[in-house]
Amino acid sequence: MNDGRLVLAKGVRIPVVWSRELPPEPTSVRITQDSLGHWYASFVVHRTVEPAAMAEGSIGIDWGVRTTATTTDPAFDLPHRGHRARCASELARAQRKSSRRHRKGGPQSRGYQRAARMVAKLHKKAARQTQHDARMWAKSVVDNHDVIAVEDFTPKFLAKSTMARKAADAEIGAAKREIIERGERAGRMVVLVRPAHTTMTCSSCFARAKQRLELAERVFRCHACGFTEGRDRNAARVILAVAERGHTRVEDVSQSGHRLPVVGSVAV
Ligand SMILES: [Zn+2]
Structure with missing residues (x-):
């Protein structure tokens, strides 16, 4: 995954629009298509859960x-x-x-x-x-x-x-x-x-x-x-x-x- 493209199996490269940043490298990706024909990629990432900062009030x-x-x-x-x-x-x-x-x-x-x-x-x-x-x-x-x-x-x-x-x-x-x-x-x-x-x-x-x-x-x-x-x-x-x-x-x-x-x- 570089130059803003997603590389799939068999070297298929597709341009992507990111909805948010990926924290670390993903371990897997799932590609789905909605009823309108839009494609989505969801990633599985491992991340260390940091406890939320303290808040008062x-x-x-x-x-x-x-x-x-x-x-x-x-x-x-x-x-x-x-x-x-x-x-x-x-x-x-x-x-x-x-x-x-x-x-x-x-x-x-x-x-x-x-x-x-x-x-x-x-x-x-x-x-x-x-x-x-x-x-x-x-x-x-x-x-x-x-x-x-x-x-x-x-x-x-x-x-x-x-x-x-x-x-x-x-x-x-x-x-x-x-x-x-x-x-x-x-x-x-x-x-x-x-x-x-x-x-x-x-x-x-x-x-x-x-x-x-x-x-x-x-x-x-x-x-x-x-x-x-x-x-x-x-x-x-x-x-x-x-x-x-x-x-x-x-x-x-x-x-x-x-x-x-x-x-x-x-x-x-
Ligand atoms: Zn009263």
Whole structure:
């Protein structure tokens, strides 16, 4: 493997596009082809696992449609980028074209096949970008925190959900997977907290609102202590508080149990 080419058996040399650097020389390679006809090479490498650098601090993470991840620290929020939405018009055009050219029964025309292929390509591109963003974000969160409390939210991917909703759910799914995997690999304490009541509980005094907040209501106001905070930010703080108290459900933290010595923003 030199001059940017991969040398296969029988001296076949092919140019490659590297998605990341290879740490040491690989011991084997597997070549695969996806449904779009793109070729991929995956390498097996032996590497010594270096323990992740120490990190201090804890973070709570709440998932959402508008902002993919709202955390206890705004510097680590992951905005919803909507890669799919951005190429939605391109996609819609390709889809219209493909349906216009679709023949019921019988063989499909070249034009249809080309258009259908374009649709698949755009989907794949968006998914790759989502994956990349999730990876970068998870890395910076894991590098900087040793306690990571994550809302255990599972997107449902219902057939009737809108395209935008599907895109948002895909971003949440990718980010959640990355943060859990990376966090555990780095030896961080990763706690999954059930989503029930996280948005209706006050992160300051743990009083629970009598009513669920409407989705349009973006600000949480505590009826008991007057604490006011953005809805998602408050939920992220509740998620972290639950995890720091050794629980995984809001119900397990009583209002009195919440009053723990908190110094600055770091609870001990
Ligand atoms: Zn309160």
